[in-house]
Amino acid sequence: SQQGEEDPQALSIQEGENATMNCSYKTSINNLQWYRQNSGRGLVHLILIRSNEREKHSGRLRVTLDTSKKSSSLLITASRAADTASYFCATVPLSGGYQKVTFGTGTKLQVIP
Amino acid sequence: DTGVSQDPRHKITKRGQNVTFRCDPISEHNRLYWYRQTLGQGPEFLTYFQNEAQLEKSRLLSDRFSAERPKGSFSTLEIQRTEQGDSAMYLCASSYGVERIYNEQFFGPGTRLTVL
Numbered sequence: 176s177q178q179g180e181e182d183p184q185a186l187s188i189q190e191g192e193n194a195t196m197n198c199s200y201k202t203s204i205n206n207l208q209w210y211r212q213n214s215g216r217g218l219v220h221l222i223l224i225r226s227n228e229r230e231k232h233s234g235r236l237r238v239t240l241d242t243s244k245k246s247s248s249l250l251i252t253a254s255r256a257a258d259t260a261s262y263f264c265a266t267v268p269l270s271g272g273y274q275k276v277t278f279g280t281g282t283k284l285q286v287i288p
Numbered sequence: 289d290t291g292v293s294q295d296p297r298h299k300i301t302k303r304g305q306n307v308t309f310r311c312d313p314i315s316e317h318n319r320l321y322w323y324r325q326t327l328g329q330g331p332e333f334l335t336y337f338q339n340e341a342q343l344e345k346s347r348l349l350s351d352r353f354s355a356e357r358p359k360g361s362f363s364t365l366e367i368q369r370t371e372q373g374d375s376a377m378y379l380c381a382s383s384y385g386v387e388r389i390y391n392e393q394f395f396g397p398g399t400r401l402t403v404l
Contacts, residue, residue, distance in 0.1 A: 218395040263330045267390050278330030
């Protein structure tokens with residue numbers, strides 16, 4: 176089973192609105208990442224937040240991490256039609272070799288022009 | 289193009305046949321990963337190489353699956369006696385890192401396998 180569970184599973188918004196996606200996980204992590212996957216294209220890394228960080232920004236993206244609740248959120252501000260994609264959170268565990276990335280099931284975002 | 293490349297992009301095979309996929313990582317990357325992604329799901333980790341050493345394997349990697357990275361550069365993933373349940377997108381990713389430091393993985397476009 177996959178560790179990350181994204182919420183909601185699907186989200187439809189108007190262009191210009193903000194989109195918020197949440198991710199919950201189960202085990203202690205070294206870091207958490209968010210990826211985007213467009214239809215028919217590969218995964219693109221968006222942002223990485225380490226376990227000792229609480230918030231990170233990259234352009235229109237804002238990621239928060241709450242390790243006490245084992246949850247993270249991704250906020251996309253001023254959404255564009257080009258943001259239409261599936262978004263996945265992925266975790267790297269604190270134990271082991273730090274390399275086994277576990278992906279969630281994803282949130283499918285549709286931005287309507 | 290200096291990104292991760294995968295070949296072939298699509299493969300259709302009959303049940304019981306063997307298939308082999310190739311991944312060429314970004315040239316300076318010492319780490320290489322294989323994932324499988326089925327429709328509507330996130331990628332699932334299969335295995336990981338550091339240079340030529342296969343350091344981690346998922347339980348998903350049954351004895352019909354074998355991966356190699358003989359010279360620490362490109363990698364191959366072979367599936368023997370394919371089953372319909374093997375139909376999926378197989379993704380390769382690479383990164384550079386030392387010791388236990390985790391760095392961003394760069395993904396290839398994937399190989400879509402259809403088993404009839």
